[in-house]
């Protein structure tokens with residue numbers, strides 16, 4: 001059975017993952033509003049991935065005999081000054097989430113909760129990918145500069161992203 005302190009920390013991460021999903025869905029809606037359908041698609045897929053992350057925490061807490069207490073989710077930003085600003089925000093957000101995951105690992109180690117530490121390692125690896133994929137788009141937009149058609153080209157590329165449901169449903 002999981003200790004209360006760890007359960008509380010994991011529950012707050014579950015909330016943070018739901019917020020991430022909410023934030024990316026808001027970014028997706030913003031891109032829809034400026035007719036960048038490919039950008040909107042990329043963010044929509046990202047929002048779906050964050051729901052998968054949230055459910056991983058949910059299922060883990062339940063599996064360890066803990067109880068999930070859901071709380072309110074903060075409202076996300078709804079407007080940005082440019083597509084670049086959106087992706088810079090996403091990149092910053094992922095760096096923040098990496099910090100949250102690292103703090104959870106620190107707690108699991110301090111509590112000698114090896115199972116939770118092991119569970120969290122998936123997220124440690126995932127965050128490397130998450131930061132890299134957001135930064136990749138930031139760099140692409142910067143590289144494009146003011147080149148005409150550049151945004152359209154990136155939009156076409158981002159339209160290709162598809163959501164892949166997890167292979168093993170936890």
Ligand SMILES: [Fe+2]
Nearest residue numbers: 017020050053
């Ligand atoms: Fe996440």
Ligand SMILES: [Fe+2]
Nearest residue numbers: 020094097130
């Ligand atoms: Fe993420």
